[in-house]
Amino acid sequence: MPFKDRFITLANAVLPDAWHIAFREATGVQIDADEDQWRKLSGDAQRDLAPMTQQRMQKTAHYLWEANLLANRIIELPVAYLLAEGVALKVDGESDEAKDNQATLDRFWADPINEMDLKLPKKVRELALFGEQVYPAFVNEGDGMVRIGYLDPSLIETVVMDPDNPEQPIGIVTVKDRKGRARRFRVIINGDEDVFTSRTQSIRETFGDGEAFYFRINDLSSGRRGRSDLLAQADWLDGLDQFMWGELDRAGFLRAFVWDVTLKNADAATVKKRAGEIHTPPPGTVNVHNDSETWEPMAPDLKAADNAEAARLFRNHVLGGASLPEHWFGGGGDVNRATAAEMGGPTFKMLAMRQRVWKHILESIGRFVLMKKTAADGTKPDWSNSEWKVQAVFPDLVNEDVDKFANALSKIAIAAAAMVENNFITKKTALALIAIVAGRLGLEIDADKELLAAEAELAKRREEDGFTEPPEPDGGAAAGAAGA
Numbered sequence: 176m177p178f179k180d181r182f183i184t185l186a187n188a189v190l191p192d193a194w195h196i197a198f199r200e201a202t203g204v205q206i207d208a209d210e211d212q213w214r215k216l217s218g219d220a221q222r223d224l225a226p227m228t229q230q231r232m233q234k235t236a237h238y239l240w241e242a243n244l245l246a247n248r249i250i251e252l253p254v255a256y257l258l259a260e261g262v263a264l265k266v267d268g269e270s271d272e273a274k275d276n277q278a279t280l281d282r283f284w285a286d287p288i289n290e291m292d293l294k295l296p297k298k299v300r301e302l303a304l305f306g307e308q309v310y311p312a313f314v315n316e317g318d319g320m321v322r323i324g325y326l327d328p329s330l331i332e333t334v335v336m337d338p339d340n341p342e343q344p345i346g347i348v349t350v351k352d353r354k355g356r357a358r359r360f361r362v363i364i365n366g367d368e369d370v371f372t373s374r375t376q377s378i379r380e381t382f383g384d385g386e387a388f389y390f391r392i393n394d395l396s397s398g399r400r401g402r403s404d405l406l407a408q409a410d411w412l413d414g415l416d417q418f419m420w421g422e423l424d425r426a427g428f429l430r431a432f433v434w435d436v437t438l439k440n441a442d443a444a445t446v447k448k449r450a451g452e453i454h455t456p457p458p459g460t461v462n463v464h465n466d467s468e469t470w471e472p473m474a475p476d477l478k479a480a481d482n483a484e485a486a487r488l489f490r491n492h493v494l495g496g497a498s499l500p501e502h503w504f505g506g507g508g509d510v511n512r513a514t515a516a517e518m519g520g521p522t523f524k525m526l527a528m529r530q531r532v533w534k535h536i537l538e539s540i541g542r543f544v545l546m547k548k549t550a551a552d553g554t555k556p557d558w559s560n561s562e563w564k565v566q567a568v569f570p571d572l573v574n575e576d577v578d579k580f581a582n583a584l585s586k587i588a589i590a591a592a593a594m595v596e597n598n599f600i601t602k603k604t605a606l607a608l609i610a611i612v613a614g615r616l617g618l619e620i621d622a623d624k625e626l627l628a629a630e631a632e633l634a635k636r637r638e639e640d641g642f643t644e645p646p647e648p649d650g651g652a653a654a655g656a657a658g659a
Contacts (some may be wrong), residue, residue, distance in 0.1 A: 176273040222398035225301050229400055233329055236403040237306045245490065246405055248504060249497045254299050256526050257533060264541045266562055276545055280565065281292055283544045286479055288322045298429045298531060300333035306401030307331070307391040311360060312543065314386075319551030321544045326387065332357060334389065335382075337375050342396045344389050344506050345375060346382040360387035365542045371645035388543075392529075404523055408493050428475055437469040448616060496523045521640045534567045541565035584612045602626055 188562055224232060239246035264280040266273055284291045302308050309326035326349070335346035347360040361382035368376050391401030405412065436453060438446055449468075456462045462470060498521050542558075542565050549556050556563045591605035603622050610620035 192527055201586060215317060222395040223400050228487035230329060232403055232406055233305050235409050236405045239405055239409060240304055243412050243416055243417065245493060249499065250300060250303050250404065252503065253303065253526055253529060254296055256572055257299060257530055257569065258296050261292065263428060263568045264537060265566050265568050268488060268562040276562060279545060279548050280541055293609055302390065303404045306393050306403045310362060310388040312386050312388065314547050318552065319548035322549050336399055337371065339372050339375055347387055347389055358384040360385055362389045365539060365546060376650060388540065391532050394534060408496050410638060411493045416488065418489060432472045432474040434469045435473045439467045498522055523572050530572065534569065538565045575644055580612055580615045587612050
């Protein structure tokens with residue numbers, strides 16, 4: 176009798192009638208009932224790490240940041256460059272509406288739960304460490320006040336993408352808690368739901384546990400998850416740590432030595448007896464013996480070359496992968512001031528790219544804050560107006576050489592004036608040249624507006640200093656009177 180028939184007969188014999196079972200063989204393949212709604216346009220392309228690898232990456236990055244000096248600096252130096260002097264959210268304008276929007280942003284920034292001045296460095300650090308961040312948003316429906324929370328990336332089970340656009344995340348599903356419950360957050364977009372197709376809108380409606388911001392770095396367009404800044408360097412960082420600990424042990428061995436005592440014409444019994452009598456002399460003491468006994472300190476000769484160059488090789492291999500110059504980590508080498516400035520170029524480009532990422536993140540959060548405020552007021556934001564354009568203001572990445580640009584500004588101004596005088600260029604072009612150098616000194620000049628303002632000021636001065644007929648001198652008046 177086939178196995179399945181014997182199994183059914185045995186089961187039905189011992190189970191109550193209500194529990195009798197039928198055994199059917201499964202055929203075909205099993206799919207989710209809504210599989211067609213989740214299939215990516217890119218087919219089966221996998222651009223993410225496996226879930227276990229993602230978790231291991233996060234744990235490894237956290238461990239390296241805590242325990243590895245070089246890994247810590249790779250993460251912390253960009254944080255310092257990006258945020259050391261502080262960041263702020265601003266809107267332009269002096270109108271009442273602009274002031275109201277600025278007050279809303281300031282209130283959000285300084286809120287005792289948000290505390291962005293205190294928490295922003297942590298967020299920047301953890302985005303670099305884990306490659307992704309989730310900030311659930313909590314909105315007071317009465318006044319539109321926004322507070323943002325934090326969801327640890329290790330609690331992300333999956334990121335759901337738009338089935339019609341695999342580049343766009345639409346929802347976050349968390350791992351299950353102890354009661355077997357998973358939360359489903361709808362990813363925030365600063366726009367109406369009608370930017371999505373009806374199919375995507377219906378999927379987003381299933382995420383009913385609130386809204387959350389989701390940001391990721393070091394990812395690909397068809398990927399779902401972000402990657403740590405330390406992912407590529409992790410093994411090399413660990414290898415460098417092992418190398419340095421080995422060098423520490425080696426240094427201890429090189430400092431070790433033993434006393435070698437030679438007894439002349441002594442048999443085994445005499446050697447054994449004398450060995451029991453000898454004690455290691457303390458430092459600074461005198462050891463006295465006769466000519467039949469020779470004492471000699473013996474240091475190990477490990478035949479090991481100086482490994483400083485090897486350590487530098489490993490360190491620079493890691494730093495090169497992080498686009499950081501050697502002299503930032505105490506390894507000056509042959510670097511002087513001039514070459515150091517040039518070597519920092521690629522690093523500052525990378526930092527500028529990360530600054531743009533955070534500029535987008537903070538401005539997205541700022542727009543959401545204003546959008547919720549207007550929703551509570553029953554109004555709509557005018558994103559085309561500068562009074563609603565949220566700007567994240569960061570400190571300069573590099574302190575400019577003021578003297579150099581001041582000298583350049585003087586030379587440009589003289590040259591531009593001479594070219595205008597000889598009709599080689601227009602005043603507008605000359606002012607644009609001056610504006611380029613002035614911008615490096617922190618002064619932004621709009622050539623069109625500045626030229627109009629300058630011409631208006633000149634016309635006003637001419638009007639105030641208008642030509643009038645001067646009075647006749649007293650001598651002339653007296654001469655006329657005498658002639659009469």
